[in-house]
Amino acid sequence: MYFTKFFIPTLREAPSDADIVSAKLMLRAGMIRKLASGLYEWLPLGLRVLRNVENIIRTEMNRIDGQEVWLPIMQPKELWEETGRWVVYGKELFRIKDRKESDFCLGPTAEEVITDIVRREVRSYRQLPVMLYQFGVKFRDEIRPRFGIMRAREFLMKDAYSFHADEQDAGNYYQKAFEAYKNICGNCGLNFRPVEATTGNIGGSFSHEFMVLADTGEEEIVWCGCGYGSNIEKAECPRADTERNGEELAVSEVHTPGLKSVDEVSAFLKEKSDKFIKTLVYMADGAPLVALVRGDYEINEAKLQQALGAQTVFLADAQTVKDITGADTGFAGPLGLKKEIRIIADFSVECIINAVTGANKNDYHLVNVNIERDFKPSLVADIRKVTVNDLCPRCGGKLEFCRGIEIGHTFKLGLKYSKAMKAQYLDAQGKENLMVMGCYGIGVSRIVAAAIEQSHDENGIIWPVQIAPFKVYIVAVNWDDENIRKTAVDIHDKLTALGIETLLDDRPERAGIKFKDADLTGIPVRITIGDRNLKDGKVEFKLRKDKNTEASLVPFDKIINEVQSVLANSR
């Protein structure tokens, strides 16, 4: 491809509203343009990367017997009402009426539509399992679209849905899909971690997120060399197996005037914060409750919600705290509450002997409080946030903390949708059974941005070879020089004939401008053809990722081989 024939409007500066490095670089490299908030136009360079990612994903989906389909964007309200999601999805769902005033949404996902197809077409166990997937434009009316294509309102997603006769088959297939997702990330040249995750709005029994590691990632994850990984919300903090040792002393009240936080009281009493029981009042589905956690830990509201099986959980307001504890916020404790309400304790509370707590009385705390003797929680569970001091819940090893970008999410859905929509089949005995489902989504457009967040420098993008829009960028130092031109065209044509996508910069510009665009667009191999080297029968060869290495000189007749072998080794 000749640069002058390619529509690639590169920019020296990114537009001022670009708020993240991938968005800046994609705009500058002429990969995308913004049409409106959260709506992006993919220009030819960007689309080439997108298609590369799409093809890598398609290969893996076909390998696990996925059947590609293509579904309408407009989905009728009636299907979404069957699962209750027409209401649950709220304002993120784009809704539209046709000329006959019928209601549709612009699909953010396709569980309903797919389950509808399968319940109509699949009647017998002989037709199971079946996995259908599509590459489709998805819509989400984000409250605040940002980060370029990363949090756009229209985006390209591959969504896959599998249907099984029983839990076991669904579980086995989930494992295959999980491996396929790992292959996709690997084949895209990404450094990634699959982590355990909460299931949110899609639902189901468990799920994994696939995280591309990047310091700029929105998500925090923990992982361990043993293979364990989790997003921070889900990371497990198991029950300690240590026994309670030591003499339980008598409870007594201490005057702690104006001291509310654990840190203040800890300093005042000269007791470490791990001797404290922190007491918080929450509202869960409208009912108040008290949650307890060790003084040096924090409550994880996602876990609390899960432990309670609640739809909503949030901190109670000051008045509710006063009604329940009889004191202002800061003096709450599990003893002597004014109302009979549920007490939920984190596992960490179990081990504290002679704990310090609020006295449910302004300016007073209690010391020597002991679980079971002094108060009995209605539930003891894992409801706290993981910390850097925690160990791997699987192997006891050290946990690593890092940031990531979620690009994929696999769900073991179980019966959620098949039950709501009556997706049933006849088994070998002629009995009706519900199908067991899984679903597997990956953000195709988001992978493009995530790859850039993971791999760039101050000069531009550094593409993994696998998804690079071109593999080779030829800088013809002076396009007017016939010798240079001939050599450049010759190398371009030879590489192209070998199926190696090559961009030949044939612009009548200075070499400096060409080098800048070569760096900006991040194409893995740069070949520079200049007058002086050409006289010695040589061209310059440089890898985009080897930022600090000088370009090497390669004899003209060896350059094709050199490119081939470098590309083969970079995958």
Add this chain to the structure above:
Amino acid sequence: MYFTKFFIPTLREAPSDADIVSAKLMLRAGMIRKLASGLYEWLPLGLRVLRNVENIIRTEMNRIDGQEVWLPIMQPKELWEETGRWVVYGKELFRIKDRKESDFCLGPTAEEVITDIVRREVRSYRQLPVMLYQFGVKFRDEIRPRFGIMRAREFLMKDAYSFHADEQDAGNYYQKAFEAYKNICGNCGLNFRPVEATTGNIGGSFSHEFMVLADTGEEEIVWCGCGYGSNIEKAECPRADTERNGEELAVSEVHTPGLKSVDEVSAFLKEKSDKFIKTLVYMADGAPLVALVRGDYEINEAKLQQALGAQTVFLADAQTVKDITGADTGFAGPLGLKKEIRIIADFSVECIINAVTGANKNDYHLVNVNIERDFKPSLVADIRKVTVNDLCPRCGGKLEFCRGIEIGHTFKLGLKYSKAMKAQYLDAQGKENLMVMGCYGIGVSRIVAAAIEQSHDENGIIWPVQIAPFKVYIVAVNWDDENIRKTAVDIHDKLTALGIETLLDDRPERAGIKFKDADLTGIPVRITIGDRNLKDGKVEFKLRKDKNTEASLVPFDKIINEVQSVLANSR
């Protein structure tokens, strides 16, 4: 691909609401399913055909230096207001509001979005020409969605837009695009005609439609062996070059009580209908006018509208006719009108000597009326419908009439959008100029249906090899027979390794059912592996299109070669 692993729910009967043969067959063959009115799900078999068509189109677009882009489906109202189309498009445009109450449409086409990109990014003549295209889902809120995917509300279209420095370059490129479109139709294995067409709601100076010939087509077209073709609305009826011969007699009035139609008066006066001037009162953009045409011809309202440069043209109501002619409908003529209004005559009126017309007086006609002597039209133009007696306007040869399905439309847009949206560039002299545009659309999903309308029989689809979802269908007569199974798998694997897409029917069904599905799905080559022939080392070979030919027997070791050579010759 094994049939039992492929999601292909074939049906014995089409759903009762399928209203056209392609819809019926696509539903029966398990290619599509209906989600809601005008919204279809593409299942794996259908999607394979769609992707084949897409790839053929892409190849041709790249060959004429097209640059593939990918544009948002939601397009902001503001852009559509710049061209006035937010209003003009009316109810066919799906409109949607986001959570901030901003207005968008779901794009039915992308002139505005593309022109907006190019006006932002292209500043210099050096960057021209540029052609951008995309494969995108398009939306049209049809008043009556029907004919399956043919007139759907969501459909896949390839739309392309070219931008040029001047008319000449735009004209040259139009020709290239025209050739590319012919290649696309040919490479899809379609019997087609490119025809001249009106430009409708896209606008521009001229256009061609690409028509797939099919008796079930909605459109009527004329064409000639010399290469001329036109849709019926646009078909030219040039001015006759015959001279007016004969003596012009004196006008006289004849009593024609109750005789209103040309046929009635013609029979009564014993004058042929080609001696009549038919006079019709129209409203054009709100103003009345009189249109004249020879008695045996009909007015073509599209041509009349074009000749007048009017936005709307329709027949006047009875009261307006009376106000203008002084008589009831049926007695109108060009002489003695009660009001001074425009008279537009068709070319055919020029040649009539001593014509018969209405007298603008109930129950009376005039004879011996002559143009110029008795009345002077303000405009003489081609405003009539073509007839089977007309000759080719290019070569004078015989015109053929037939029906077709419009699958593509190329437009020479000229300045329409660049003017409205100020898409300008600087020429070599540093002067601002408007870009000259062309646009080129082709219905990807519609091609699939059109191919079926053109090529099917009572048993099912007969795919052109080029777009067939699989090239070979292997019927394993008895899957339980180990020998048959081994042979079937062997042939399947060998063909697949050669890149020949093969569907192996491995179902535990009777051979009859397999033959039926082979015919229904229309796969070009059928190989049948049965017990008896296999003992002789032979398999059955049959082409789907050779309906009445017996299957031939081919030795097992020759079958791969046979398939290869037949496929190569069928393209």
